[in-house]
Amino acid sequence: MLFNSLEYLIFFPVVVALYYAINHKWRWLLLLAASYFFYMSWKAEYVILIMASTIVDYYAGLQMGKAGSRKKKKPYLVLSIIVNLGILAGFKYFNFFSENMNVLFGDLNIFYRIPELKILLPVGISFYTFQTLSYSIDVYRGLTKPEKHLGRFALYVSYFPQLVAGPIERSYNLLPQLQEKKTFNPQNLISGSKLMLWGFFKKIVIADRIGIYVSSIYANPGEHTGLPVMLATTLFAFQLYCDFSAYTDIARGTARLMGIDLMRNFNRPLIARSLTDFWNRWHISLTTWFRDYLYFSLPDKVGKKVRVWRLQVNIIITFLLMGLWHGANWTFLFFGLIHGVLLVLDDLTRESRKAFFQNIGLTRIPYLLNSLSILVTFTILVFSVYFFRAASIQESFIMIKNSFIFDDFRQSLFDILKDNEIMFAILQITLLLWAEWYHARKNLVKVIAAKPIWLRWSIYIGFIFYVLIFGIINRQQEFIYFQF
Amino acid sequence: MHRRFYIRVLTFIMVLVAANILLDQVYKNFVVHNILNNSKDEDFLEYDDTLTYLSMGNSHNTVNTYILENSYNYFSPAENFVQTYYKLKYILEETGKKPENLILFTDLSAFGPRAGNYFEHNSYWVKYVDFFELARIKDDRSAILNWVEGRFFSYAGNYRDFKLSLVYLIKIGKLELHNGYRPPRNFKNFAYERPEGVGILSDESSYDWSSAIPVDSSERIRRARQKSSIYFVDGAYPDRTLAIYFEKILQLCRNHNVNVILLRAPVTKEYFQDVSSRIPVEEIYERIEKIYARYPNVIKVLDYHDLYFDHPEYFFDGDHLNPKGAEEFTKELRKELK
Known part of the structure; x- marks a missing residue:
């Protein structure tokens, strides 16, 4: 869904109106549903990537919170980095890599071809993987506390206004705001x-x-x-x-x-x-x-x-x-x-x-x-x-x-x-x-x-x-x- | 505080809506495309002669109705097969008029992805086109946006039309039509097609159209390239939606016992060569042939694309005949149809 589309001009006022109409307790659910709907209107199946990234980083964050020292935190940070950069590498860079390697193989007379993946680049993949990675690194560094509420964390990763083209938000800026009770302010x-x-x-x-x-x-x-x-x-x-x-x-x-x-x-x-x-x-x-x-x-x-x-x-x-x-x-x-x-x-x-x-x-x-x-x-x-x-x-x-x-x-x-x-x-x-x-x-x-x-x-x-x-x-x- | 705020917001919205309605109405009633197209609609309804030939399509349709008797030229600028289908459906089902033959312009640009995705002048077309059906067929909700635009925001994105309308109001006034064809007397009715730029505020009646196409061949090539690069973008040929609607036109004609004459309009040599370097022209026509071959009501396929390769003086630009060219072309067409 593009910002400059009719769908968005209907979608966002409805979401904002519902946001203020419902109890604060359920707002995260509304925004999460709206964010997934926003993303799925482009290509529904790729929401699985966001979910995978969310679950892994949520888990890694919690485990790092429990682990005391940096040394104990490290395996979870590595897990988060591997999963997020792995998603990015697979969906964004694999074909670039295989294409160039195949050219090199050809030049060296090596008769082997790395297959190309027939996939579409998921919209916004570089933005949300970097956003969620920053969370893991901040938790590792002790700059932010692990988020215990899975729904709210999922919302941090997928918040629709900035999901596909940023800004790449830091957890310590966005997560507290998603928790705060917001009252309608005309300004x-x-x-x-x-x-x-x-x-x-x-x-x-x-x-x-x-x-x-x-x-x-x-x-x-x-x-x-x-x-x-x-x-x-x-x-x-x-x-x-x-x-x-x-x-x-x-x-x-x-x-x-x-x-x-x-x-x-x-x-x-x-x-x-x-x-x-x-x-x-x-x-x-x-x-x-x-x-x-x-x-x-x-x-x-x-x-x-x-x-x-x-x-x-x-x-x-x-x-x-x-x-x-x-x-x-x-x-x-x-x-x-x-x-x-x-x-x-x-x-x-x-x-x-x-x-x-x-x-x-x-x-x-x-x-x-x-x-x-x-x-x-x-x-x-x-x-x-x-x-x-x-x-x-x-x-x-x-x-x-x-x-x-x-x-x-x-x-x-x-x-x-x-x-x-x-x-x-x-x-x-x-x-x-x-x-x-x-x-x-x-x-x-x-x-x-x-x-x-x-x-x-x-x-x-x-x-x-x-x-x-x-x-x-x-x-x-x-x-x-x-x-x- | 909040009550006052809500009243203000409501008032603001009301002012906004009122201004929108005003602007929408100004556009619908005073802007040139609507004036042109609506005048043609009115003129067509008043036409009560035998209708042997009804020619439809976009601006490539330059059938001179002074020369081809019992014919009506119902072209509109940038018209595509979707629009032609719905307009023809309206003519056949609502107006009680039935042509013996439909002359349909089937140039390659009319089958390209650009024509399939670019819907102009929606405020006019909204009375014919079922945009919701189009959205389903095309599997693209942007068609609904076209409907919204045509119904409520006709002016949106059309600033050039306001300027163009001034040309008409100041310089031209009432539009002259002869069975849909704008007579080339002093060429004033061609004002908005001037190649240097749409809607230039100048005295069009004194403009020498014969100088519009450059004598220098390299300049003609440059202009041809410029133009074909706009029309022949990457994508499927024929465009899926346009192919569907092209077939729907043929079906509609078959159901109403209307013969169809398909026609490729003349273009300049330079233009054709450039288009051929961009897309496999003949291969695409073979694909199109597979569509119309199934329809026995397609009685003639006239290919005039190379008719004036040696006559650049008959053209405004690479793919538009000027009044002189239109005259010669229609004479040729009349000979063929006799």
Whole structure:
């Protein structure tokens, strides 16, 4: 069930209304049933995977709670890791592995083929396995207490607003909220609805509109050159942001209607001033997951000393795996590698860049320096999304190469300028960036809320119809992050 | 506090619903696709001559009814076989009009997955199409969403139509029709098909359509590619739903003793070559042939796809004839049908 579908627009108000109508004691059951229904509306049998993951981690959590020392806890943690990563490996990475091994066997003249599995990738598998894994690791580390109520734990794993595309919630944030007795708060209804509306704007007005152009260019990688390829890739960076952050907004908005606060997943990443800054603002629930559960766990000492080069290797390993998390394809690995290496370079050159900027006097014009930093960071991001968007590494390089072939620059520019949809999309992106910039300074939501009722309502109603009229309604598109 | 809040929420919802009804009605009554399609509906009901040929399909149907006597051109933009079926059913069962022959345009794009999944102008089609039956046949609930959109949110996603309507209201005014065909006098009735962009606010009557198709062959290839990449997306050919409805049209005609003439419209050489590089054209037509071969009421299959390979001046773009092309094509068709 997509957030931007009729089913969801009927489903979620019914669930929210029932949530407040029934006794607190049974709310977990309602939400659990709703969450499973939500997931099963896509492919019913794959709910078994969520159940398996739930039962194993529930059991592992309880056993770790009983075991006193870390040593005694360890086997249960290993069980949880094996089961969750096993599910992920089997359903997401096995075919990638077998495909590449078969190519290698062929090159080595080994006449053996690893069979390919004829399975569909379960929606949201990377999200819920990581969420439940974080619980097991936190229990192991003593950061969270084991949940004794199986139903409530199952709900933590499968809570429908964030089940298929995050945010990847931590147990210590979500579990207590699922236990608390929530009373209806009008403010939650208002702010949740606003957040959802903003999400719909980003998804159906911007992301889906851009998606049509980007798909038309990337569908025929060898056919387009110059400006259209550059523009499509640049727009894809915006599409990715709008699509994914829209999902988060709608998820957070839905949860807020039930009085539950999900974590913020994006913090204006497109205005990041460095790559490090970018990853502190982009898909925060995933980057902090990798930081807390992988990066901090990797060995950083050689002998008894912490070595900088070890930390740098760890960064690259973390980003390689983060790239792979996105999908079983070399393109994602390459995407991760680029970011890992550039982050290390960012770290290595930080002081010398600072000195350079001081020497040329750029630090005296902070506005210019910031703008340049944002531009450079965004350019790096655009370069890396060539790999994120293309279907293969070869295709990525074709697209990069074609970007710099300007055979018919004037004609391409003319075609783009007369394309109403592209011009409109660019206008919407400008509106989005302005709104985010303004909101960061003056809190746009509060500014509108302080207006007289006639004006406030006109703005809200006007914006609802704006989204409906200018949204891509007929061609319902999935959220990009569903495939991960 | 809560009571006041509930009253406010209720008031807000009421204002929202009222604004929605207003916008929905504005769209249904003043927007160009509805004006065009509804005018045609009214015009068809008034048609009282012998109806030897009823031609249906999408914008590829350029049968000039000045040339082909006793015919009615009932095409509508982006129409697919699902819509054609329900409209034909309405004509045969509700209007008391019965054509001797149905000319059905069966170009490949009409069998593609895009046509099967893309339902436009639902506010018009909602009066013909049984979207609930479609949802069952297609096994896809999004058809119900099309119904909701057509009934209550006709304007949703259609901002271009508002702009386009201004062109009609300001520049064109009343639509001229001759048995469903828009006469090409000064070409003003073709305003919305202008290839540079739909609904450009300019004086269409002075536009030189003969320059619309580029003289330069490489530019024609580029445009052909651009267009066919939109229509010929990955998926099954023929699309399952469209194949079912195509057959339903043939069954309906058989039940009402209507002969069927299947027709492939002319396209440019560049366009055809590009389509052929994307999908196995002949193989797909063989599959389609297996469907209509079972129906003896299919009396003719006319393949004109390569008729004007050497006449790019007859086209607006790769797959649409311009008024001159339509004239030549209909003369050819008339000869064949005599």
